């Protein structure tokens with residue numbers, strides 16, 4: 382299975398998956414870049430400053 386992340390758009394609530402190599406993180410529905418990571422590895426694994434969910438272990 383590919384490394385994909387599950388995101389939810391903060392604007393319209395659309396949930397969608399993006400692959401690990403995807404660099405343009407935008408909502409496919411409304412085009413918003415304000416996304417909430419629901420599942421998968423954090424985008425920046427080294428620093429956890431923006432982590433607000435429960436997936437962060439540090």
Ligand SMILES: [Zn+2]
Pocket residue numbers: 390391392393394395408409410411412413
């Ligand atoms: Zn959206």
